[in-house]
Amino acid sequence: MTALHATPAGLPPRLPVRDRSTAAERVPRGLSPMLSRLAAERATGVLLRERGTLYLADGQIVHAESPAAPGLDVLLTAHGTLSADAWMDAVNQADERHGAARLLLDSGRIAxxxxxxxxxxxxxxxxxxxxxxxxxxxxxxxxTGHWLGPVRPVPVTSLERETLRRRVLLDRIWPDHAADSAPLARADPPRPPTLTGRQQAVLALLDGVRTAPDIARALGRPTFHTLVDIRRLAAAGVLSPRPQEPAPPPLPTRSAPRPPGERPAPNDPDVALLKRVRDALEAL
Amino acid sequence: MPGIDECLLEAMQLPGARGAALVDWTSGLTLGTVGESPGGDAEASAAEAAELARLAAEHRVFAPAREPGDETEPPLEDLILSNRDSYHVLRFVWTSFDSSVFLHVWLGREEGNLALARIRLGELAGRLVLG
Structure with a gap:
């Protein structure tokens, strides 16, 4: 949107400026141009991306799945809200006309x-x-439809806005995404902060092996919600990610000198700096 | 048995109701909204209300005395704010699954009735998830 303003006599007209209020509302290009196009043509089908799958009906998102996020079944059954048998019954009986969601509601097993x-x-x-x-x-x-059937479709623009908002939220808490997917271990800060009940639940599951998605699944809690606490705990120094790189080779000894041309050790300060630069660029 | 929209529409039946929303206080996500939003932007007001709800829910000082083994989450029932022209009532929703959700109702000061709003929202929050 451009706006021309009256200017004092003798001065050239002001350059047109982009209206900031509308610019802020627009979703920046690049999140998924393909998804925006599918929304515009009101497409129905499945969008397969590297880290997850989006199901569309009439250009709206009706379902999403990702290996990094616990499924609806986990959220519903982890705390006994719905029995695993009731869930399996609905999934097995679902067909084109009656999705599993409709069957669960009709059976009165869930509000x-x-x-x-x-x-x-x-x-x-x-x-x-x-x-x-x-x-x-x-x-x-x-x-291709989804066997769950419609529950509460979400417009693509809302989903993209929310996804961008979530990225900003995590980066504001602690701008290092190393803890998002690495195995997590407890750390021992000199002055441990007071922890909330939800954070204590996360902390109790840290064993140096589980990752954030593992912990989310164990708690029956969305991974993003778990990441909010994990980043806060990382910022407070209560947990730390274990490096994902393979263990560094044993230190060279005199009997086995480092062959020429071998890569420097991963803890070389220059390499560490380069890795941080690479991570920062990837996070852009 | 109401879904999110029916629940919000019912909240709008409260005297003086200007707007109602269901918000997640961990992420700031608006799960549903009906009527007006304070400031005119539903997403912005949800994010701000979520921040307030999170602070209130996390600070021990506002929590009830704990009995051993009592792990009720969230520890609060509701949060009430008043200003010159309106009331805000935030009702935490207790669920059997893991969640961090609250109902936010904005009431005009003239017709708004806080006692009634507290009771109704408590009932609504229960029916939303228990059927």
């Missing part, structure tokens, strides 16, 4: 509000990872 809350929680969570920057282009298959 509509519960299903909507858990479904939206799972959808936004999986979509956050599905829409993460990827190294390969997405693929779209037209015309």
């Amino acid at each position: 509509p509000g519960t299903l909507e809350l858990c479904h939206l929680g799972a959808l936004y969570d999986a979509a956050y990872f599905a829409l993460a920057p990827s190294s390969t282009p997405g693929r779209f298959r037209y015309g």
Whole structure:
């Protein structure tokens, strides 16, 4: 949007400026141009991306899945809200006309509000990872529905805005994404902060092996919600990610001198700096 | 058995109701909204209300005395704010699954009735997830 303003006599007209209010509302290009195009053509089908899958119906998101996020089944069954048998019954009986969601509601095994809350929680969570920057282009298959059936479709623009907002939220808490996918271990800060109940639940599961998605699954909690606490705990020095690189080779001894041309040790300060620069660039 | 929209529409039946929203206080996500939003922007007001709800829910000083083994989450029932022209009532929703959700109702000061709003929102929050 451009705006021309009256200027005092004798001065050249002001240059047109972009209206900031509308610029801020626009979703920047690049999150997924393909998804925006599919929304515009009101497509129905499945968008397969590197880190997750989005299901569309009439150009709206009806479901999302990602290996990094616990599924709707985990959120519903982890605390006994729904029995695993009831879930499996609905999944097995679902067909084109009656999705599993409809069957669960009709059987009275779950309140509509519960299903909507858990479904939206799972959808936004999986979509956050599905829409993460990827190294390969997405693929779209037209015309495939999802056995769950419609619950509460989400417009693509809302999903993209929310995903961007979530990225900013995490980076504001602690701008290092190393803890998002690495195995996590407890650290021992000199002055440990007071922890909330939800953070204590996360802390109790740190064993140097589990990653954030593992912890989320164990808690029956969306991974993004777990990451909020994990980044806060990382910022407070209560947890630390274990490096994902393979263990450094044993220190060279005199009997085995380092062959010429071998890569320097990973803890070389220059290498560490380069890695941080690379991570920062990738995070852009 | 209401879903999110029915629940919010019912909250709008409260005397003086200007707007109602269901918000997640960990992420700031708006799960549903009906009527007006304070400031005119539903997403911005949800993010700000979420920040307030999170602070209130996390500070021990506002929590009830704990009995051993009592792990009720969230520890609060509701949060009430008043200003010159309106009331805000934030009702935490207790769920059997892991969640961090609250109902936010904005009431005009003239017709708004805080006691009634507290009772109704408590009932609504229960029915939303228990059926």
